[in-house]
Amino acid sequence: MSERPLLSVRGLTKRYGAHVACLDVGFDLWPGEVLAVVGESGSGKTTLLACLSGRLPVCAGHVEFTLRDGSVVSVLDLSEAERRKLARTDWGIVRQDPRDGLRLGVSAGANVGEPLMALGARHYGQLRAAALDWLDKVEIDGDRVDDLPETFSGGMQQRLQIARNLVTRPRLVLMDEPTGGLDVSVQARLLDLLRGLVADLGLSAIVVTHDLAVARLLSHRLLVMRRGQVVEGGLTDQVLDDPQHPYTQLLVSSVLQP
């Protein structure tokens, strides 16, 4: 591990009037680490993601991100131009609904190629080769490269979205319920794929999920959120096998066992 965390969050607070969405959230994310944020619906998980990537203005807090050259930037103080550049080069954002993260009117190949074109790639042959390479990585048949994402199944759309996000080799991937809305067998396959990609590429990722099984499979560390606050955090296995906070105990015990 390098000496500096990739992402460092301190005192992040977001209020909507009297309602608290996130309160004093703080954590470090180290290079190559996958952090899961779990909690019930409405506990502020998605808001946390939006805030720390600067998409949503925060009420208080700091977010520091270590660039490729080792220098540190304060994400929330960046200008919009700098933030969007950082999002293009260093971040990937995988949305819960692949339809939000894909361009449905253009082919799968164009969807994967678009982030590269945004970074200045101007060679059709190379763009197409990269698209085919990534479709293969996410287990989509190369024959489908010219098909519209609308003709894909939900699981394929989600895998296509992942390919589109990873093609630029981001250093931090934010995933919001990546397996939500998929049936269980598709979920399992997607998780398997994600786990492989994360390990192969040495990605750092923050995965927001309400599914403890997803957290268990993907993440090294875990944060449990409730009503905007982090109630417990630690190594995933440790937290799930020996929950300390009553809320975590409730969460863990409420998982259905077949």
Next chain:
Amino acid sequence: MSGYNFAFLDEHTKRMIRRAILKAVAIPGYQVPFGSREMPLSYGWGTGGVQVTASVIGPDDVLKVIDQGADDTTNAVSIRQFFRRTTGVRTTTRADEATIIQTRHRVPETPLVEGQILVLQVPIPEPLRWLEPRETETRTMHALEEYGVMHVRLYEDITRHGHVETSYDYPVRVNGRYLMRPSPIPKFDNPKLDRNPALLLFGAGREKRIYAVPPYTPVRSLDFDDYPFTIERWEHACALCGARDAFLDEIVVDDKGGRMFVCSDTDHCERRRSGA
């Protein structure tokens, strides 16, 4: 014509539009908003171009109006007559005699020279509109030069057709900075925009935008390294004047499949035939 100001628009409006034009010239390719007025012709018929022409025309100007390359189609005839009545300026069909040329869908084949003004009528000024419906977002994309997505469209064209199928209103970068729609001219005319000695003004009446390409400004059509920009070519020569280097229209001449190819630029064709 009594009861109307010179060139129809009142002087305050003309001054407002000239200010917009000056700003547009100062920032080549940038869309300047302006207070577009109701004009006595319907949207889509050149309300933007007419307002730009009305604002820059003077009593000594010579006006030519082109519609789809021709001087004798409805739109061209009406707008020419409109300005003859409201200004009394001399009109012409010859591109080399005109000081102001208002045009729709074509740039004249005759090379323009310094001192001439070409006014183009624009239906939709925003090149990013097809992929981003929000005006706030497209403005941000222009401000931050986020133009990569524009190549997605070219990528799709090559994927579906094997080559870039977009044949008119082909997107360009102006002066290495702003992405611009050249209005629905065929891409055949795109190279004529590059470093043109004339002043090119673009007016969109419904969308209330004016933009400009000042004389000798570099204009580059978007392309891929391995699919360079190309223009249309025809196997035929013009059936009337024999030109091989002009933009040709295909005209159906009977119901038995007969067709002929003729120059779209009527002025160019006639002068070649008369040997002038």
